[in-house]
Amino acid sequence: MSDNKTHFGYQTVDESEKAGKVAEVFHSVAKNYDIMNDVMSGGLHRVWKHFTINTARLRKGDKVLDIAGGTGDLSRGWAKRVGKEGEVWLTDINSSMLTVGRDRLLNEGLILPVSLADAEKLPFPDNYFNLVSVAFGLRNMTHKDAALKEMHRVLKPGGTLLVLEFSKVFKPLAPAYDLYSFKLLPLMGKMIAKDADSYQYLAESIRMHPDQETLKQMMLDAGFDSVEYHNMTAGVVALHKGVKF
Numbered sequence: 176m177s178d179n180k181t182h183f184g185y186q187t188v189d190e191s192e193k194a195g196k197v198a199e200v201f202h203s204v205a206k207n208y209d210i211m212n213d214v215m216s217g218g219l220h221r222v223w224k225h226f227t228i229n230t231a232r233l234r235k236g237d238k239v240l241d242i243a244g245g246t247g248d249l250s251r252g253w254a255k256r257v258g259k260e261g262e263v264w265l266t267d268i269n270s271s272m273l274t275v276g277r278d279r280l281l282n283e284g285l286i287l288p289v290s291l292a293d294a295e296k297l298p299f300p301d302n303y304f305n306l307v308s309v310a311f312g313l314r315n316m317t318h319k320d321a322a323l324k325e326m327h328r329v330l331k332p333g334g335t336l337l338v339l340e341f342s343k344v345f346k347p348l349a350p351a352y353d354l355y356s357f358k359l360l361p362l363m364g365k366m367i368a369k370d371a372d373s374y375q376y377l378a379e380s381i382r383m384h385p386d387q388e389t390l391k392q393m394m395l396d397a398g399f400d401s402v403e404y405h406n407m408t409a410g411v412v413a414l415h416k417g418v419k420f
């Protein structure tokens with residue numbers, strides 16, 4: 176990609192435009208985000224998130240930062256793990272997503288600190304968190320390298336980053352997955368959320384996102400050690416884990 180240009184799905188746009196376009200998508204989908212996740216993944220996103228939450232080695236009292244936390248699925252899981260003596264921040268760059276997330280957690284009796292925060296410029300001190308998570312968020316960020324460095328900065332030495340993200344599906348399944356992504360997804364988006372374009376962007380952004388090995392290298396470049404990943408659902412998603420030494 177040439178200087179100052181980046182991808183927004185399959186479109187090439189100025190870097191300065193991407194965050195605004197991503198913001199439009201998530202302002203538009205926020206209200207129907209949770210129901211669409213269940214419908215589109217047949218409930219599988221719950222299994223992927225459950226696995227992510229169970230992968231973390233957390234203790235009561237730990238501090239966790241959920242980046243691009245949206246409607247709060249991971250934050251809820253982290254809050255249960257660290258208990259009342261712990262600290263879990265639900266953060267996102269998008270006020271509509273964050274409002275849905277905050278209200279949802281409040282309705283469940285969970286009062287967590289919530290902050291509007293850009294992953295590329297995190298408003299947190301160095302060496303503060305035991306765990307940083309980002310689920311289905313990194314794909315949407317303009318400067319993924321800068322965001323990964325910020326995640327590294329705010330982690331304590333010994334702390335862990337978990338990146339749950341769509342990834343490269345195993346090759347034999349690619350034709351069926353393409354059919355599903357480019358025909359059914361936008362159709363479901365149109366019928367349920369009255370928004371085909373956002374779900375077309377979803378399918379395209381998944382294809383443009385770095386594959387498992389590339390993301391592993393990006394995490395190493397950002398300063399993480401012991402980087403490893405675990406494929407789920409034949410590589411539809413992967414959970415990458417890195418440690419700050």
Ligand SMILES: C[S@@+](CC[C@H](N)C(=O)[O-])C[C@H]1O[C@@H](n2cnc3c(N)ncnc32)[C@H](O)[C@@H]1O
Nearest residue numbers: 201243244245268269272293294310311312315
């Ligand atoms: C697909 S949603 C994921 C929400 C939630 N983590 C989940 O797994 O259900 C992606 C989220 O990334 C957020 N996002 C995009 N760019 C961001 C950035 N630069 N910093 C923080 N959040 C960002 C969007 O606003 C959106 O809420």
